[in-house]
Amino acid sequence: MAVSDASAEFHEFFELHYRELARFAHLLTGEADGADDLAAEALVALWHRWDRLRTAEHPAAYARGVVANMARRRVRSAVRERRRVALFWSNRPAWADAPDLAAVVDVRQALARLPFRKRACVVLRHALDLSEKETALALGVSVGTVKSQTSRGMAELERLLGGRAAGELVARRTR
Template sequence: MRDAAFHAFFEQHYAGLSRLAFLMTGETSVADDLAADALTEVWQHWDRVAAAGDPAAYARGIVANLTRNWIRRQGRARRRLRLLGVLGGDPDRVQPDVPAVLEVRRALLVLPHRRRACVVLRYAFDLSEQDVATILDISVGAVKSQTSRGAHQLAELLGDRQIIERVGGWRGE
């Protein structure tokens, strides 16, 4: 019974968890690994997670934490490589097939982790503010402010005045 319940959960949520990790990291293979790591963690605590009520929220929270840690490690590694003179220009300069999607992806990567997590969970996953607060273990007010600031920052980065108007205008935050 336990195995079947987890297997059904895995089948239903793996792709979404991987997509969340991709939107947070910008790396397909890393996203798959992070989703798998999150599901491993869920499996290890499955009885407790399933009893808590919303295993998907728990799994998203794990993905958010794993991506934050991955991003930190990448930043430290890049700084060390730059200090050694190994890393020159931007390695991600690939001619995009779909310029708008890649532009948004790059803009997302500029946002601070919590802001990016709020924007991605709210808009890409269409989760409620309460769900995002639960996943990230922050207050609903923090979700509101981080989402608003993230949307404004994305609009500025993308030069899209219509986005700014839709989210209430720039308040200088």
């Protein structure tokens, strides 16, 4: 296949999946601007492997996995940075520990409180409406892991948001 054919295939793949990958990155990281960058970085990485990837059975699942791994690294890096800053300012008076109840209702903030794998499973299953099998492929885990992590993640969201708000999240998925 000629280079221009491969380039056209990748362009088509990009057009089909960029928005979904950016949305996925946004829901994983909570950063709107950073999500576009993350999706673009992932697609650049895919372009470098496109000669092998275009013949893969599930290139979109592979792309989601790349975004998930990049998001995980970004989140971990941010956590490490926050810890360094917190350590630096640790001799300052502490802020009040009482939760801001209005902020807890925000789904994005509640998602941000979930551990990464639970968050990724909930987002892929309920926000992006992927099947359990597609979610497992994207994250490189078993279907059983997707089921358990999604269930636990939804239970945690229900605890954080209240049953009605979490139920509305699922209801939007089934419409």
